[in-house]
Amino acid sequence: MAAEKNILVVAEATLGKLPPATYELLTLARRLKATTGGALGVVLLEEGDVDGASALAAYGVDVVYRAKCADFARLTSEARLPIVQAACEQAQPAVVLLPHGVLGAELGPRLAFRLDGGAATGCVDVVAQAGSIHCTRPCYGGLAREEQRFEHGPVVATVRAGLFELAQPQPGSQSSIVELPALDPSELRVALVKRESDAGDGPRLEDAKVIVAGGRGLEGPEGFKVLQDLAAELGAAVGSSRVPCDLGWCPHSWQIGLTGKTVTPDLYIAVGISGAGHHMAGCGNAKTIVAINSDPEAAIFQDARFGVVGDYREVVPALAAQVRKLKQA
């Protein structure tokens, strides 16, 4: 059953450029392909007048299933479903990989049921072994992990960001391009009325090398001002655990955790964050975690490399001032 060894990655190119998540998925996909011996395909959605497909050839992609669509970023996930389904009918994948974001979290499960396959969401690993697919994923708010075995494919897996290296080009690789039929907008039932962004200036949380994040221990919205001063010194993005978002202390888009963003900075400074599994599921893969908390028993210290027990209102401004001095020295 050669057809069931194939691996398919779902990708979207904006202005011909693919997001880092795609290159991470390509690393995972190439590893799966090395085990199954199948072909690696990419379903690529891109604007009509640019070409992201040819760049994929260099990354060991055998077939690019391309759907051209003007302004696809404004489409809902419903619109993407028939496109990816059409690619799956041609590619006959054993595994379909999508980034675990708002889009993938809706598209992935629907696709799995449409293909009569299995779904695994928020995966941290996907392995092909002895003819079956094994997915590892956090559960219980990040406190535990489960491994699931799928014996009947296809398996549609959404994969968390920041866990795999970015794929590097492979010399001498070539890919063919299959054009998918254009989308028929008249079939769409979910209509977009409006969209608004609440992302601020500065680096995006998903891309930031340094993140300063605050939790319930900030005790109010003004705490984020203190964090922003430190973030400015460090060139950092500011994030939050769930409670401050729920309480309206900061924009909801700042939320890091199981039900927010997954981030993988080099340095993560957690201020007034208790370190519940729900939150750590979103930042546990940061290279270095620094915890500042007035509660010496806070669980965050079990995940932190460096810690200060004390009032953040004193610790954080002192940290910011000293960072400034060190930069000037």
Added chain:
Amino acid sequence: MHIAVLIKQVPNPDALAAVMSVDEASLKVVLPPGHPQVVSPFDEQALEAALRLRDQVGAAVKITAVTLGPDSARTALKQALSLGADDAVHIHDAALLDADSHVSAHALAAAIRKLGTIDLVLAGRQAADFDAGVVGLGVAEILGVPSVSFACGIEAVDGGVQVERVLQDGFETVQVPLPALVTISNELGEVRKPNLRETMRAARKPVAAWGAAELGLEASQLQPRSRRTRLFIPQKNTQCEFITGATAFEAGERLAQRLHDARVLG
């Protein structure tokens, strides 16, 4: 308008960290006796969304709570009834106790079909035990209805519902005709509490119990797609180095120096 709300009973996710362990042999979570079982918080919000629609549209909105689970899950339905659901359905069958998301979605979809004309299905964005967010969307796919996920607001409009939903960097508003399925996120906000009068009434409201046979589930629908092969608590091996000082201010300054020396400031 007839709304079905899908709810799941889970171990209370608050303060789980301190008490939860895992039996790796049986692949089950072990909790101390008496740890409360609750309606999964996102599902509470799904029920709240249904109640807000009734507040908006009026008494013509009928709400049926549907759950799949063991004997104890009846309590979750009673809670839904005490909050204002009109009817409750308990899918209850030994063959479905360890159902994966594939089997669960088919059982729930079959129950919704059996209920007759359902205009809107609401579910939490994910259950607070396995955090998968698969079953609700699977139900939409099986029923062949459009879905909108991560909703933080919903209101009835001409011919359907208007849904505000959460994006990674903001919000969007979409309209969808009925029937449809909408999954609700925590951003919906505060949920109402049961009041005494409704709790008394709820005690008298019946809970229908349906098994796999009554739902007409076929063998292929009862065939799981996945099996849990391992459940474990990841080991942490980070050793925290505490930075101290005579004052919190001094500790902050020393922290900067230590991070600088450790070359983590970039």
